[in-house]
Amino acid sequence: MSEVLLRGQGITRRWGGLVAVNDVALDLKRGEVHAVIGTNGAGKSTLINILSGEIPPSAGTVQLLGQDVTAWSQPKRARAGLGRSYQRNTIYPGFSVLENCRLAAQARTPRPWHWWQSAQACSASNTAARQAAQQAGLGDVLASPAGSLSHGQKRQLEIAMCLATAPQVLLLDEPLAGMGAEETERMLALLATLKAGHAILLVEHDMDAVFRIADTITVMVNGVVIFSGAPAAVRSSPEVQAAYLGGH
Amino acid sequence: MTTMHSNTPKALFAALCLGGLAVYPLAAGNYGLDLVTKIMVYAIFALSLELLVGATGLVCFGHAAFFGIGAYAAVLLSPESSAGQLLWLLPTCVAAAAAYALFMGALSLRTQGVYFIMVTLAFAQMAYYIVHDTPLGGGTDGIYLNVKPVLAIGGTPWLNLDGAQPIYFFTWACLVAVFLFLGLLLRSRFGRALAGIKANEQRMRATGFSTYPYKLAAFVISGAIAGLAGFLFGVKDGYVNPELMSWHLSGAVLIMIILGGLGHLRGALIGAFAFALLQEFFKSEAIFGAFAKHWTLGLGLTIIASVALLPNGLVGLPAQWRQRLLGKARGVAPAGEQA
Numbered sequence: 001m002s003e004v005l006l007r008g009q010g011i012t013r014r015w016g017g018l019v020a021v022n023d024v025a026l027d028l029k030r031g032e033v034h035a036v037i038g039t040n041g042a043g044k045s046t047l048i049n050i051l052s053g054e055i056p057p058s059a060g061t062v063q064l065l066g067q068d069v070t071a072w073s074q075p076k077r078a079r080a081g082l083g084r085s086y087q088r089n090t091i092y093p094g095f096s097v098l099e100n101c102r103l104a105a106q107a108r109t110p111r112p113w114h115w116w117q118s119a120q121a122c123s124a125s126n127t128a129a130r131q132a133a134q135q136a137g138l139g140d141v142l143a144s145p146a147g148s149l150s151h152g153q154k155r156q157l158e159i160a161m162c163l164a165t166a167p168q169v170l171l172l173d174e175p176l177a178g179m180g181a182e183e184t185e186r187m188l189a190l191l192a193t194l195k196a197g198h199a200i201l202l203v204e205h206d207m208d209a210v211f212r213i214a215d216t217i218t219v220m221v222n223g224v225v226i227f228s229g230a231p232a233a234v235r236s237s238p239e240v241q242a243a244y245l246g247g248h
Numbered sequence: 249m250t251t252m253h254s255n256t257p258k259a260l261f262a263a264l265c266l267g268g269l270a271v272y273p274l275a276a277g278n279y280g281l282d283l284v285t286k287i288m289v290y291a292i293f294a295l296s297l298e299l300l301v302g303a304t305g306l307v308c309f310g311h312a313a314f315f316g317i318g319a320y321a322a323v324l325l326s327p328e329s330s331a332g333q334l335l336w337l338l339p340t341c342v343a344a345a346a347a348y349a350l351f352m353g354a355l356s357l358r359t360q361g362v363y364f365i366m367v368t369l370a371f372a373q374m375a376y377y378i379v380h381d382t383p384l385g386g387g388t389d390g391i392y393l394n395v396k397p398v399l400a401i402g403g404t405p406w407l408n409l410d411g412a413q414p415i416y417f418f419t420w421a422c423l424v425a426v427f428l429f430l431g432l433l434l435r436s437r438f439g440r441a442l443a444g445i446k447a448n449e450q451r452m453r454a455t456g457f458s459t460y461p462y463k464l465a466a467f468v469i470s471g472a473i474a475g476l477a478g479f480l481f482g483v484k485d486g487y488v489n490p491e492l493m494s495w496h497l498s499g500a501v502l503i504m505i506i507l508g509g510l511g512h513l514r515g516a517l518i519g520a521f522a523f524a525l526l527q528e529f530f531k532s533e534a535i536f537g538a539f540a541k542h543w544t545l546g547l548g549l550t551i552i553a554s555v556a557l558l559p560n561g562l563v564g565l566p567a568q569w570r571q572r573l574l575g576k577a578r579g580v581a582p583a584g585e586q587a
Contacts, residue, residue, distance in 0.1 A: 052454065078456035090451035092444060103444045106437055107456030113465070115438035122437060165456055 002029035005199040006051065006082070006169045011060035013046050013223075020046045022223045023060070028169055028199035033191060035202045035210045038220035044203045045087065047220070048171050051201070052084040053077040065168065079108060083167030085158040087174045093147030097138050100146050100157055101129035104164035128164050136160035136190060152183030159190060170194065171201045176209055188213055211235070219243070262514050266424050273416055281412045282484075283528065288419045289480045291520035292426050294504040296473035298516040301505060303434055304466045305446030309365045309498050310352065310372025314345040314471040316493030317375065318478025320385055321345070323393045323488050332397040334407065338479060345475020346468050348375065353467030357460060372498055380490040390489030397483060415484050422480060426473055430513055433469075442466055507554055509561025518562045526550055 006028040013021040021043040028034050036044050049055045051062055053074035061070045069077050078084075092100050102119065105128035106112045119125070133139055136156045141149065146157055155175055162170055175191075176184050184206065191213055194200065204210050210217065211231045218228040219240050227233075227240045234240055269288065273281055293315055300306045321341040326332035356367040379385025396410035409415050433439050444452045445459050452459050482488045491497065500523065508519020530536065530543035530550075539546075558564060 054454070073458065074453050075456050075458040078454055084454050086450075086454075090448050090454070092447040092451075094447065095443075099440075103440055103452075104455045106441065107452075111437075112441065112457065113438050113462065115433055115436050117437055118435050119437045119440040120435070125437075161451075161455065 002031050004029050005065055006201075007063040008047075008051055009061050009063075011047065011050055011062070012058050013043075013050055013055065014058045020223050021050065021057075024220070024223075024225050026201075026218055026225075026228070028201055030168070030199050031196060032215040033195055033200045033202055033213050034216045034218065035204060035214035036218045036220060037204065037207070037210060041222075042220040043223040044220055045173060046223075048084065048173050048201065048203060052082060052171055075107075078165060078167075081166070081168040082171065083162035083165050083169065084171040085155075085162055085173055085175060087177060089154045089158060091146045091154055091157050091161065093145070095146055096143050097133055097146055097149070097157060097160075098126075098129055098142040101132045101160050101164040102126060104161040105129045105132065108165050128166065132160045132164035133157075135163055135193075137186065150183075152179050152186060155179065155183070155187060156190065159187075159194075163194075167198065169199045169201070171203075173203050174205065175202070176204055176206045184209060258512075258514060262427065262517070265514075265517060266420075266427065269420055269423075273413055278412055281416050283524070285412070285416045285419050285484055286481075287521055287524040288416075288423045289477050289484065290501070290504065290524055291517050292419075292423050292480065293474055293477035293501050294508070294516035294520040295423075295426050295430055295513060296470045296477065297501050298505050298510075298513060299430060299433075299442075299466055299470045299473070301502070302510040302512065302515070303439065303446065304442045304463060305449075306357075306463060306467070307365050307502075308368045308467075308470075309495070309502070310368035310370070311470075311474055311501055312493050312495065312497035313352070313372035313375040314349055314474035315478035315481070315497065315501075316379065316488070316490070317345045317348050318342065318475030319482030319488045319492050320379060320391075320478075321475075322397075322479045322482035323391050324384075326393055326395065326397060328394060331395045331408070331410075334397045334399040334409070335401075337397050338476075341479040342472050342475045345478065346472035349468045349471020349474075350464070353464045353471070357463050357467065369495060369498070372493060372495065376490055376493040376495075379493060385488075385490060388490060390487055393482060393486040393488075396486065409483050415480070419480050419484070422476060426476070427513060427517070430473075434513070438462070438465070503551055507551060507561060509558075509563030512561075512563045515561050515563040522562060523551075 004027045009025050011021055011024040012019065024047060026034065036047065038044050050057045053072055057070065061068055063069065064077060064080055064082055069080065102125045105125040106119065106122065109122065109124045133142055136159050138153065138156055138160055141153065149157060159175065176187055179187060188209055191200065202214065214231055216228065217231055217234045219226050219234060221243045226243055227237050269284065272284060276284065297308065297311050300308050318341045321344045322337065325337055325340060352368065352371040356364055356371060359367050380387065385391065396408065398405045398409065399407035407414060407418065409418060441457055441462050445462060449459050478492065504519040504523045505516050507522050508517065509515030526547055530546035531540055533540040
């Protein structure tokens with residue numbers, strides 16, 4: 001049985017009278033891609049924000065590697081092995097690809113605040129940054145300014161920055177957004193290789209891609225999980241058909 | 249990516265400027281010496297704000313508070329009828345400014361954007377009214393420093409700041425030290441983290457950086473350097489008044505770094521010189537006659553024009569010219585004019 005790296009139980013988030021996420025439970029296991037799908041406003045991004053520690057839940061708990069991290073800040077969770085990417089590019093456009101990854105890697109090194117040592121001279125950060133960039137398929141553009149990359153490469157850089165922090169769990173918020181067919185294929189190939197060593201939560205609107213890559217799919221509607229299971233089971237669920245897929 | 253090769257002309261430029269300042273007293277009279285000392289003090293002040301605004305993305309509108317605290321501390325802590333000891337006086341003044349920066353930063357950094365700007369202004373106004381409305385700071389009349397500090401080791405005075413040349417060279421040494429210190433700091437891991445916070449704080453937190461301590465440390469370092477500038481100003485003039493903490497000065501130092509070019513240490517240097525020299529120019533009765541008393545109008549219009557025409561400040565001017573020349577050579581308009 002796969003090892004559960006991240007467990008959310010009873011996760012609820014209320015904004016005044018609005019319940020954005022209601023009593024959601026999910027397990028992310030090493031070696032699996034767990035996709036969360038749903039219409040806009042279903043609560044997918046709120047769920048990712050709660051799991052990553054960006055916003056606190058109104059109720060429920062989050063466990064990372066068997067430890068209750070519900071009260072932990074986002075940076076502390078990130079240092080403990082939780083990496084996330086955003087819907088929009090959050091790269092540093094003025095930095096080179098290597099610098100983007102090096103800065104991310106710096107967070108996991110001892111004394112990341114060192115005020116005397118040159119950032120460029122930190123061998124631990126450099127090694128981790130190069131490995132992450134290579135893994136994400138950006139080994140040939142290390143010196144390029146991040147702002148000059150293609151959209152697909154920028155999304156790859158988002159993933160590379162996550163990888164540079166040596167995460168065990170990856171929370172990916174629409175990594176395929178705005179990508180062309182070729183770039184999508186490249187990203188799916190990357191996710192397939194990352195799957196082996198990580199637990200991946202994938203929030204994505206590209207249903208073809210989701211059904212190709214996901215091992216488990218959770219369907220959310222109005223903050224509630226209406227179905228969770230293997231892709232084949234999701235596809236054949238009348239409840240999901242009616243609420244979301246529309247005969248996909 | 250910034251390379252060592254591309255950094256060489258910038259370092260050379262900075263070295264030339266600082267080297268030129270070192271030999272300037274050989275050719276200058278008392279007025280020139282005093283003016284350039286004042287500008288170098290402003291340059292240190294501007295460098296301190298550059299660390300916050302240009303390097304970290306925190307627009308502080310209360311920076312004059314630290315400057316004023318350094319200046320007032322220099323006067324208030326000096327003995328009334330004998331020379332203060334520079335060895336303890338200077339660190340104490342810098343520490344006083346840093347302590348207020350710690351207090352101000354610890355609270356104001358919990359806010360963001362325009363709220364941060366307003367909270368820093370409020371803290372500066374608090375400091376302003378303390379010296380303005382209480383006997384501590386001598387009210388609007390200000391207070392005088394009767395005897396300038398000396399650096400004495402084992403009873404032997406090594407440096408007496410009473411005199412145009414000693415204060416000039418001491419200020420120059422402080423400017424060089426601050427410039428080099430900030431240069432190293434911004435290249436360090438701490439400095440790159442600040443650059444990351446400026447570019448995208450959300451991403452930095454998601455990566456694992458607790459950004460608050462980084463911003464607070466930058467705030468305190470910046471306040472301490474501004475306190476050093478204030479100390480030098482107080483000692484140079486031998487007089488302090490509440491205007492040293494006013495929002496006008498906070499605004500002026502912001503204009504200096506914008507004029508010079510945000511995100512560059514040499515921009516703060518250039519901006520301080522440009523601002524002070526423009527001020528002198530528009531104040532000159534020899535040039536403007538009776539209109540010189542309206543010098544703020546000329547200065548203001550020039551600054552508006554500079555900001556409009558030089559989006560990257562004075563440091564961006566060579567690149568702008570280069571782009572324009574290349575555009576002409578290729579028969580196309582520069583990027584900014586294509587639309």
